[in-house]
Amino acid sequence: MLTIGITGGIGCGKSYVSAKMRLRGIPVYDSDTRAKLITATNPVIKMELTRLVGPTLYCPCGCGVLQKEVLAKFIFGNSDNLAKVNAIIHPRVKEDFRQWADEQKGKDFCILESAILFESGFDGEVDFKVCVDAPLELRIRRCMERDKTTREAVVERINNQMDQAEKCSKADFVIVNDGVQALEPQIDALLEKCKKTLNK
Secondary structure (H helix, E strand, O other), rough: OEEEEEEEEOOOHHHHHHHEEEEEEEEEHHHHHHHHHHHHHHHHHHHHHHHHOOOOOOOOHHHHHHOOOHHHHOOOOOHHHHHHHHHHHHHHHHHHHHHHHHHOOOOOOEEOOOOOOOOOOHHHHHEEEEEEEEOOHHHHHHHHHHHHHHHHHHHHHHHHOOOOHHHHOOOEEEEOOOOOOOHHHHHHHHHHHHHHHOOO
């Protein structure tokens, strides 16, 4: 089985491409969704994050709900704090992905979708790395429409991510999601290239 990592900056459409993969019967691990679930439920993570961030990180009412704004305030603009939080969360997500991937045995491919594939070291968990790309202005417009937010807010988020060109340069394959080039032929070409890798 070949594991394919799919990444891309906000507004590029990595989740859209992953959804098309699902329609082809390829299992997809959404690392962002799983990380949120694990952070909210894993007792070891909850204990370590509470020790790091403080007792107000999880709702004091006893329901155990993560107070996202408390975590966001702790890491915003502080790379040291972000690194400490990631050091707690990422190893558990990687472990969760490995267990999930083991359950996909018998499939030709499985996919790890991650916005921070390279930044988190998740690229070391996959055999083949794919970056979904799109023009900057289109990305900004998509995010403004999707999130009902301002251009300035979107640009700030983009500027806080790894440079898109760098992501593309690190990938084994780039899918262009510009609304002009058809996606299906690009996905066909990607899977064909992966099959050749799988059969080597």
